[in-house]
Amino acid sequence: PVAVKLADYTPYPFDMDHVELSFELDPDATKVTAELKVTRKAGAGNAPLELDGEALKLVSVEIDGRALTPSDYSLTEHGLTLADVPDQFTLRTVVVIAPSKNTALSGLYMSGGRFCSQCESVGFRRITYYPDRPDVMSRFFVTIVADKEACPIMLSNGTPGDVKDAGNGRHTITWDDPHKKPSYLFALCAGDYDVYRDSFTTMSGKHIDLAIHVDKGDADRAAWAMDSLKRSMTWDEQTYGREYDLGVFNIVAVRDFNFGAMENKGLNVFNSAYVLADEDSATDADFEAIESIVAHEYFHNWTGNRITCRDWFQLCLKEGLTVFRDQNFSADMRSRPVQRIKDVIRLRSRQFAEDAGPLAHPVRPDNYGSIDNLYTATVYEKGAEVIGMLRRIIGEETYRKGMDLYFERHDGQAVTIEDFYKCFEDVTGKDFTQFRLWYAQAGTPRVTVEESWDEATKELTINLSQTTPPTPGQPDKKPVPIPLELAVLDGKGGTDAWMTVLDTAETTITRKAAAGRPLLSVNRDFSAPVRVERDLTRDQRLALVVAETDPFNQWEGVRTLVTEEILKLSEGSQTRPDSELVGAIAAAIRNAGDDPALAALLTRLPEVGELFLEREPADPVALHSARKRLQAALAEALSDTVGTTLEAPSPAPYAPSAEQAGVRAFRGACINLLGASEDKDARRKLLVLYQKATNMTERLAAMRALTMHGECPERDEALADFETNWKHNPIVMDKWFAVQAGQGTAETVAELAAHPEFDLKNPNRVRSVVGVFSTANLAAFHAPDGSGYRAVEDIILKADAANPALAARLITAFEQWRVLEPKAGAAAQATLKRLQEAKLSPNSADIVGRALG
Numbered sequence: 003p004v005a006v007k008l009a010d011y012t013p014y015p016f017d018m019d020h021v022e023l024s025f026e027l028d029p030d031a032t033k034v035t036a037e038l039k040v041t042r043k044a045g046a047g048n049a050p051l052e053l054d055g056e057a058l059k060l061v062s063v064e065i066d067g068r069a070l071t072p073s074d075y076s077l078t079e080h081g082l083t084l085a086d087v088p089d090q091f092t093l094r095t096v097v098v099i100a101p102s103k104n105t106a107l108s109g110l111y112m113s114g115g116r117f118c119s120q121c122e123s124v125g126f127r128r129i130t131y132y133p134d135r136p137d138v139m140s141r142f143f144v145t146i147v148a149d150k151e152a153c154p155i156m157l158s159n160g161t162p163g164d165v166k167d168a169g170n171g172r173h174t175i176t177w178d179d180p181h182k183k184p185s186y187l188f189a190l191c192a193g194d195y196d197v198y199r200d201s202f203t204t205m206s207g208k209h210i211d212l213a214i215h216v217d218k219g220d221a222d223r224a225a226w227a228m229d230s231l232k233r234s235m236t237w238d239e240q241t242y243g244r245e246y247d248l249g250v251f252n253i254v255a256v257r258d259f260n261f262g263a264m265e266n267k268g269l270n271v272f273n274s275a276y277v278l279a280d281e282d283s284a285t286d287a288d289f290e291a292i293e294s295i296v297a298h299e300y301f302h303n304w305t306g307n308r309i310t311c312r313d314w315f316q317l318c319l320k321e322g323l324t325v326f327r328d329q330n331f332s333a334d335m336r337s338r339p340v341q342r343i344k345d346v347i348r349l350r351s352r353q354f355a356e357d358a359g360p361l362a363h364p365v366r367p368d369n370y371g372s373i374d375n376l377y378t379a380t381v382y383e384k385g386a387e388v389i390g391m392l393r394r395i396i397g398e399e400t401y402r403k404g405m406d407l408y409f410e411r412h413d414g415q416a417v418t419i420e421d422f423y424k425c426f427e428d429v430t431g432k433d434f435t436q437f438r439l440w441y442a443q444a445g446t447p448r449v450t451v452e453e454s455w456d457e458a459t460k461e462l463t464i465n466l467s468q469t470t471p472p473t474p475g476q477p478d479k480k481p482v483p484i485p486l487e488l489a490v491l492d493g494k495g496g497t498d499a500w501m502t503v504l505d506t507a508e509t510t511i512t513r514k515a516a517a518g519r520p521l522l523s524v525n526r527d528f529s530a531p532v533r534v535e536r537d538l539t540r541d542q543r544l545a546l547v548v549a550e551t552d553p554f555n556q557w558e559g560v561r562t563l564v565t566e567e568i569l570k571l572s573e574g575s576q577t578r579p580d581s582e583l584v585g586a587i588a589a590a591i592r593n594a595g596d597d598p599a600l601a602a603l604l605t606r607l608p609e610v611g612e613l614f615l616e617r618e619p620a621d622p623v624a625l626h627s628a629r630k631r632l633q634a635a636l637a638e639a640l641s642d643t644v645g646t647t648l649e650a651p652s653p654a655p656y657a658p659s660a661e662q663a664g665v666r667a668f669r670g671a672c673i674n675l676l677g678a679s680e681d682k683d684a685r686r687k688l689l690v691l692y693q694k695a696t697n698m699t700e701r702l703a704a705m706r707a708l709t710m711h712g713e714c715p716e717r718d719e720a721l722a723d724f725e726t727n728w729k730h731n732p733i734v735m736d737k738w739f740a741v742q743a744g745q746g747t748a749e750t751v752a753e754l755a756a757h758p759e760f761d762l763k764n765p766n767r768v769r770s771v772v773g774v775f776s777t778a779n780l781a782a783f784h785a786p787d788g789s790g791y792r793a794v795e796d797i798i799l800k801a802d803a804a805n806p807a808l809a810a811r812l813i814t815a816f817e818q819w820r821v822l823e824p825k826a827g828a829a830a831q832a833t834l835k836r837l838q839e840a841k842l843s844p845n846s847a848d849i850v851g852r853a854l855g
């Protein structure tokens with residue numbers, strides 16, 4: 003594919019401020035009529051009218067009621083161009099599309115027999131001819147005509163008019179969205195749903211009707227999503243002063259969806275996995291994910307919809323900012339330190355890996371081959387970290403002032419990162435040019451910390467330096483401003499904390515201590531998304547963990563210790579886990595008992611993928627085995643705690659509260675330790691835990707722990723029982739597939755792919771097998787004989803033919819081939835080369851090409 007470049011941006015030469023769309027819904031042949039009021043912009047010369055369009059059957063084109071003939075326009079597979087058009091006119095096009103044949107899940111398609119749409123980024127051009135770019139904003143009027151029986155409910159953006167009879171068993175409705183919006187925020191859903199309804203009164207007293215549309219029989223399972231929505235609405239009022247701006251807010255859950263969810267104006271469409279939950283069918287992690295995704299999409303109403311992106315290079319303008327907002331919402335709903343740790347785990351395992359490989363790109367890229375491939379951990383997660391650093395540097399109050407100015411100045415506009423930062427420059431009087439390097443430079447900065455102590459002056463001298471490694475197309479990097487929260491600790495709870503912004507390559511700080519040599523705590527609360535390198539001995543690290551007063555860094559200290567231990571075990575410089583270290587970690591876990599959610603996180607060992615970044619070449623098989631040995635040692639050291647924890651009953655009656663979830667998280671961590679335990683009785687205990695579980699969190703934990711033991715009758719019994727009980731619930735069955743893909747071998751993948759319920763057309767199902775296997779079961783995926791790659795190659799090829807966005811995402815699992823031990827590395831490279839030879843979609847070809855480099 004030809005790269006699109008940020009530097010080539012030019013404004014669209016026409017305004018299109020009024021759009022009337024009419025849909026005559028039919029799965030095989032939907033007629034779409036579009037009436038666009040077009041006005042040439044002043045100074046736009048005699049530019050032609052260029053409209054995007056893909057996979058459309060053009061029926062007619064009219065200008066101001068006059069029919070055009072094919073000689074009046076040029077039609078290609080990418081769009082429609084009209085060379086000579088007046089300065090002001092109405093364009094009317096009629097096209098026919100086939101939602102039932104749309105397997106790409108972009109544009110208008112069918113899911114579960116209902117109509118649904120997904121337009122971000124460029125799906126609208128698969129609905130009608132249109133300038134499908136975010137800087138063209140229009141007021142949309144949408145008329146839907148559909149069969150009364152098949153589609154009793156017809157939804158689009160904005161405010162609904164009355165439903166009227168349309169003859170022949172059909173009915174019709176017109177939706178009016180008063181807020182101008184780009185085409186990617188358009189949505190249409192129609193079909194037969196059960197509806198969970200509620201309402202909300204905004205801070206200025208406006209009444210909003212809320213509704214969540216789900217599969218028949220599922221309405222009760224939308225209660226948590228609704229509760230999350232109302233809490234999100236309140237939070238955005240209280241935290242950002244943002245009120246909802248329409249009389250209705252609709253959510254539709256669909257089973258077949260490429261994203262997690264989509265923030266269409268007034269009509270959010272969700273992957274049903276992020277809507278439906280109850281104690282019996284969903285885990286605490288599911289409840290937590292629903293809460294955060296509902297919030298994320300709702301928060302987009304202001305950061306994304308009211309103010310949108312000028313072009314797709316600015317994607318982080320809405321995504322990074324909105325992730326930052328949803329992370330803070332979750333922190334306020336739950337525990338701030340626990341939320342921070344989880345966010346950092348996610349950042350490290352996905353974004354740091356991306357930043358270190360061939361797909362590395364800046365938070366705001368300056369070119370792309372395929373826009374679908376830009377929805378990355380870097381844009382989302384690192385984009386959120388950058389906003390977090392901004393807030394840390396200027397302080398919460400000033401951050402809020404800058405955001406207020408941003409909302410006031412740019413409401414109704416499509417803007418850039420520069421526009422956003424101009425607001426912060428205006429409220430602070432500071433220059434953010436250097437700070438914006440965070441948007442332009444790829445790669446994770448490394449901060450090296452060295453310290454020396456002068457006993458005579460009682461001064462600790464701290465030397466800080468930074469470098470950012472080269473990334474594709476960016477050999478040399480400049481220093482970025484890194485806000486580092488630091489503290490010296492006296493070991494008795496005394497903490498002298500401050501923040502330093504490291505904005506040069508190197509700096510030296512001295513800090514006076516009252517008494518003896520203090521311990522230095524660095525990057526507290528993970529104040530910057532960097533890798534901190536410190537040359538400390540194991541004993542120094544242990545002392546730091548004990549003295550630490552920042553919960554994040556306490557966890558971080560334990561993580562560093564276990565990481566070093568796993569590396570030693572994997573390299574053979576040590577054969578057995580060091581019992582002193584294991585004892586110290588077990589003690590830290592027991593001491594954290596009053597915060598079980600934190601204790602659960604301390605019990606978690608870094609995943610193999612996180613360890614890739616620590617050593618090159620990475621040997622996933624050796625790392626996996628080392629990790630297992632350490633986990634078994636920990637299970638033994640904590641066997642009493644595990645026993646007493648699991649003998650106690652699970653909290654009852656069940657509530658998805660943060661408090662109960664914390665208790666269950668630690669119970670889950672104990673169940674997981676039983677999965678690693680070499681105790682002969684562990685499997686039997688796990689089967690009993692599985693059978694007696696009163697909620698999905700513990701039931702699933704027990705089943706997963708059983709699969710950690712490999713093939714055994716107890717595992718088979720649990721898997722068979724689970725399948726029997728849940729075979730009619732696809733969201734729960736995704737877990738059944740995922741648990742097996744997460745532990746098994748290439749053969750397991752082949753078996754799962756041959757299962758009658760495996761469905762290549764359903765992204766959740768494909769991801770629960772191929773996605774989980776290739777990102778969470780790295781020892782098997784990167785097997786040196788290439789068997790793991792062969793297991794997924796064919797599935798990826800088949801998926802690509804139907805759904806390129808899905809396939810391209812799956813291929814990113816190969817991005818680390820260069821850091822792998824030679825055998826696996828060669829097999830991965832060979833697989834990528836075979837994929838390159840195959841006829842791939844542009845999306846997948848883009849990833850393969852960049853991965854091979």
Ligand code: DPP
Pocket residue numbers: 122261262263264265298299302321
């Ligand atoms: N639906 C995706 C998200 O909210 C893309 N906007 O992140």
Ligand code: ZN
Pocket residue numbers: 298302320321324
């Ligand atoms: Zn988003």
